[in-house]
Amino acid sequence: MAKDSHPGSDAAALLAGMEDDLAKGMVPLRVFNNRQIYELELRRIFARSWVFIGHETELPNPGDYAVRHIGQDPFIFLRDDKGEIRVLFNSCRHRGVQICRAAMGNASEFVCPYHGWTYRNDGTLIGVPARSQGYRKLKLEDWGLFPAPHVTNYHGLVFANLDPEAIPFERHLGSYAWYLDTQLLLSEGGMEVIGEPYRWIVDANWKQGAENFCGDSSHTQMVHRSAIEVGVTGAAAAGAPGKSGLHVHDCDGHAISTRLAAPGQSVFWDYPEEVTRHFRPGRLSEAQFDFARRGVVHDGTVFPNFSYLHLGVTDSAERASAGFLTVRVWQPRGPGETEIWSWTLVPREAPDAYKQRAYEVSMSSFSPSGSFEQDDVAVWPGIARSARTVFAELNDIKLNYQMGMGEMSDSPHLQDWPGPGVAEASNAGEGGLRTFHNTWLRQMTRPV
Amino acid sequence: MAVAAMMDERMEAACTRFLFREAELLDRRMFDDWLGLLDSAIDYRIPVRTTRLAQDGGGFSAVAHFMKEDLGTLTLRVRRLDSDYAWAENPPTRTRRLVTNVRVSEMETADGRAVTSNFAVYCYRGDNPTPVILTGERQDVLSGPVGALRLRRRLVLLDSTVLGMESLSIFL
Numbered sequence: 001m002a003k004d005s006h007p008g009s010d011a012a013a014l015l016a017g018m019e020d021d022l023a024k025g026m027v028p029l030r031v032f033n034n035r036q037i038y039e040l041e042l043r044r045i046f047a048r049s050w051v052f053i054g055h056e057t058e059l060p061n062p063g064d065y066a067v068r069h070i071g072q073d074p075f076i077f078l079r080d081d082k083g084e085i086r087v088l089f090n091s092c093r094h095r096g097v098q099i100c101r102a103a104m105g106n107a108s109e110f111v112c113p114y115h116g117w118t119y120r121n122d123g124t125l126i127g128v129p130a131r132s133q134g135y136r137k138l139k140l141e142d143w144g145l146f147p148a149p150h151v152t153n154y155h156g157l158v159f160a161n162l163d164p165e166a167i168p169f170e171r172h173l174g175s176y177a178w179y180l181d182t183q184l185l186l187s188e189g190g191m192e193v194i195g196e197p198y199r200w201i202v203d204a205n206w207k208q209g210a211e212n213f214c215g216d217s218s219h220t221q222m223v224h225r226s227a228i229e230v231g232v233t234g235a236a237a238a239g240a241p242g243k244s245g246l247h248v249h250d251c252d253g254h255a256i257s258t259r260l261a262a263p264g265q266s267v268f269w270d271y272p273e274e275v276t277r278h279f280r281p282g283r284l285s286e287a288q289f290d291f292a293r294r295g296v297v298h299d300g301t302v303f304p305n306f307s308y309l310h311l312g313v314t315d316s317a318e319r320a321s322a323g324f325l326t327v328r329v330w331q332p333r334g335p336g337e338t339e340i341w342s343w344t345l346v347p348r349e350a351p352d353a354y355k356q357r358a359y360e361v362s363m364s365s366f367s368p369s370g371s372f373e374q375d376d377v378a379v380w381p382g383i384a385r386s387a388r389t390v391f392a393e394l395n396d397i398k399l400n401y402q403m404g405m406g407e408m409s410d411s412p413h414l415q416d417w418p419g420p421g422v423a424e425a426s427n428a429g430e431g432g433l434r435t436f437h438n439t440w441l442r443q444m445t446r447p448v
Numbered sequence: 449m450a451v452a453a454m455m456d457e458r459m460e461a462a463c464t465r466f467l468f469r470e471a472e473l474l475d476r477r478m479f480d481d482w483l484g485l486l487d488s489a490i491d492y493r494i495p496v497r498t499t500r501l502a503q504d505g506g507g508f509s510a511v512a513h514f515m516k517e518d519l520g521t522l523t524l525r526v527r528r529l530d531s532d533y534a535w536a537e538n539p540p541t542r543t544r545r546l547v548t549n550v551r552v553s554e555m556e557t558a559d560g561r562a563v564t565s566n567f568a569v570y571c572y573r574g575d576n577p578t579p580v581i582l583t584g585e586r587q588d589v590l591s592g593p594v595g596a597l598r599l600r601r602r603l604v605l606l607d608s609t610v611l612g613m614e615s616l617s618i619f620l
Contacts, residue, residue: 101499101501102498102499102500102501102504103498103499103500103507103609104498104499104500105500105501105504194511194512195496195509195511195512195513196496196498196509196511196512197496197512198496198512198514198611199609199610199611200610200611200612200613200614200615200616201610201611201612201613201614202614203614204614222533223535225531225533226528226529226531226533226534226535227528229528229531229533230524230527230528230531232524232528315520315521315524316518316520316521316523316524317520317523317524318520319520339610359511359512359513360516360521363513363514363515363516364521367514368514368611368613368614368615368616369494369514369515369615369616369617371524371525371528373615374534374535374536374537374615374616374617375533375534375535375536377536377614377615378535378536378614378615378617379535381614
């Protein structure tokens with residue numbers, strides 16, 4: 001059974017075998033906590049994928065900034081004095097010191113605390129101490145802060161890509177835009193962020209949350225049983241998998257998981273009328289708008305580590321369920337450590353009182369103290385622990401991702417689904433998770 | 449003068465006793481008894497904090513909260529913890545609360561008396577021998593007479609910005 005294995009050969013051997021593994025619906029356990037795999041991920045995935053930085057509404061005013069990360073690298077997300085959103089490497093060009101030492105704030109310029117190199121908030125170097133004595137030939141224009149090579153603002157969501165050769169974000173998203181746009185464009189004003197993001201540390205691999213949001217509909221009835229028991233949400237939203245669920249996988253490398261009301265019903269994730277009266281197809285197709293109207297739960301991941309969840313819950317026996325959108329980043333901090341960043345968003349036209357209400361229910365369900373999220377992160381560290389075992393290595397343990405695969409499923413693919421991707425009329429499947437790992441493998445083995 | 453000073457001392461002792469009793473109930477996971485210490489109009493908040501430059505203030509959000517609760521939402525949280533399937537707390541976090549530096553205001557407002565204290569909560573999970581330690585200040589308002597104090601308001605000001613534990617499934 002046990003084969004001789006040297007820790008040094010792990011990553012190459014794991015990747016070499018993974019195409020066959022995934023074809024059989026299996027994923028090697030070790031990818032969830034392996035130093036070599038992780039170091040490759042930082043370079044092959046995070047340094048050359050579109051990574052979520054923040055939302056434009058976090059920076060309402062010129063000079064507003066916030067520190068964000070791509071992989072583990074710090075960047076300043078800011079709105080310069082001309083109103084342009086920029087993503088700049090948080091490192092002085094002189095000695096490398098972090099020039100931005102607060103997590104958020106407002107600044108028209110950044111002064112390095114070490115020697116005083118000074119940058120305008122568009123990244124241009126504008127001052128160097130003792131320049132006339134010792135830096136007479138320095139060309140300021142050559143020594144500005146490094147910008148992320150590509151930055152895009154996609155309906156308010158700002159993504160950056162560190163790969164100079166990167167494909168445009170729209171191509172990375174591909175036809176999956178059909179689903180993402182449905183979350184963002186229901187009202188004319190789009191979505192806005194409420195408050196500062198949550199940040200917290202979980203001893204689990206970053207892929208855990210990313211794959212979960214791709215369509216792990218069968219975990220809810222078990223992990224979230226306590227939340228269902230007390231009536232935070234109904235069985236329709238979080239109960240056992242069934243025919244109310246619709247999964248879409250293999251959608252240009254991304255996936256979405258849904259629970260939908262019957263055709264003709266209007267749910268809109270439990271947004272109240274004071275919000276839904278601002279919803280109209282507008283920039284969406286009728287089919288997209290109908291998809292939103294029937295939405296009980298929508299959740300998905302834009303590869304690699306940006307996930308979203310649109311749903312309605314309540315926080316008290318006396319109050320009605322209320323809808324909100326939460327987006328999050330599974331920021332890697334090591335092979336077995338993730339920092340979760342999460343934001344709550346609501347349609348911009350919603351009344352202020354509703355925005356506050358949406359924040360409260362989001363906090364009560366999907367946050368470090370949330371009735372749902374607490375229990376997800378309670379189990380994920382167990383996977384990271386198993387993944388680094390000698391036993392997993394010696395036995396080359398593969399995990400089972402076969403749910404709903406081929407003849408495992410009791411229902412055929414939907415042929416008449418109006419949206420892109422492969423649609424399944426049941427959510428008793430893990431096709432979205434397989435999509436995630438296939439995209440991951442493609443990116444990990446793509447030539448430099 | 450002497451009578452007023454005695455009253456203050458009695459109130460100070462009563463407020464301190466209240467906080468110690470509360471810490472005991474929470475450490476012993478007697479959550480229903482803890483709910484009994486809350487005023488029906490309890491306003492309980494733990495704001496999100498971000499690192500800011502000194503000139504920009506303490507960094508506590510006016511909008512974002514780890515918890516922003518009333519009696520109904522706190523009761524629902526306790527009811528959920530009754531379940532055997534609340535995995536974050538089963539097995540439970542073993543907590544030890546140290547409540548110190550209790551400062552009782554001499555003034556009483558319409559809501560009650562302001563009581564500020566420092567706290568450290570040591571959180572042990574599973575067999576990890578290293579606790580996560582949460583520290584901060586609590587700005588409370590206690591309502592009612594000396595013998596029947598109730599927690600009317602609580603503002604928990606954490607010292608950390610990034611929460612160093614996987615979930616905030618305990619009460620502070």
